Amino acid sequence: MTTKIAPSILSADFSILKEEIQEVVEAGADYLHIDVMDGHYVPNITIGPLVIKSIRPVTSITFDVHLMIENADMYIKEFAEAGADIITVHYEASPHLHRTLHLIKQLGKKAGIVINPATPVEFIKPVLHHVDLILFMTVNPGFGGQEFIPEVLDKVKQAASWRQELGLSFEIEVDGGVNQATAKLCKEAGVDVLVAGSAIFNDENRMEAIEKIRNA
Numbered sequence: 001m002t003t004k005i006a007p008s009i010l011s012a013d014f015s016i017l018k019e020e021i022q023e024v025v026e027a028g029a030d031y032l033h034i035d036v037m038d039g040h041y042v043p044n045i046t047i048g049p050l051v052i053k054s055i056r057p058v059t060s061i062t063f064d065v066h067l068m069i070e071n072a073d074m075y076i077k078e079f080a081e082a083g084a085d086i087i088t089v090h091y092e093a094s095p096h097l098h099r100t101l102h103l104i105k106q107l108g109k110k111a112g113i114v115i116n117p118a119t120p121v122e123f124i125k126p127v128l129h130h131v132d133l134i135l136f137m138t139v140n141p142g143f144g145g146q147e148f149i150p151e152v153l154d155k156v157k158q159a160a161s162w163r164q165e166l167g168l169s170f171e172i173e174v175d176g177g178v179n180q181a182t183a184k185l186c187k188e189a190g191v192d193v194l195v196a197g198s199a200i201f202n203d204e205n206r207m208e209a210i211e212k213i214r215n216a
């Protein structure tokens, strides 16, 4: 199966966000990765449901919404109604994971769980049956343009092997520092979806940037 590419709009030019989105969609993106940061869970503030709602009519591409917020349960319905397709919550910020994942699914959306580079993959084993996607952060969340942390790939391999053993079908996604070189390592480890922000939006030729990562 070919690797899916999810451009992260965190690195887009927000003054022309509509055009930036249209460009990566036309260039062959599979998902649009949307980073939501609250200034509490991570030291940065980005976009909320209002922006997602306003870009929803621009494209029918899958909106992959990465929540880096505290009290996610309070806002999930709003993100679902705004147009999210996949809603991913941080293990580290979700004290009642089963409840949170159930809430996302009840709203008819795909449920994802994300763990930081230093969080052991064993911590999410109890919820593997309840997720559609596992996102492995390959940088510490908060900013684009950081350096890839290769140790995370051992966790990716472990998740891929559990998936096979348990007969599950969740997707494995990585996020942070993905470029042509690191994409190759990710693919070898068993990654299905590569998020890339700066490597795509800092390249004038978005189609070429996407293909370089996809075919790494």
Ligand SMILES: O=C(CO)[C@@H](O)[C@H](O)COP(=O)(O)O
Residues within 6 Å of the ligand: 008, 010, 011, 033, 035, 066, 139, 140, 141, 142, 143, 144, 145, 146, 175, 176, 177, 178, 195, 196, 197, 198, 199
């Ligand atoms: O969630 C995050 C950062 O917290 C990411 O989605 C970044 O937007 C990835 O950016 P690059 O590392 O690819 O530049």
Ligand SMILES: [Fe+2]
Residues within 6 Å of the ligand: 008, 033, 034, 035, 066, 175, 195
């Ligand atoms: Fe992200």
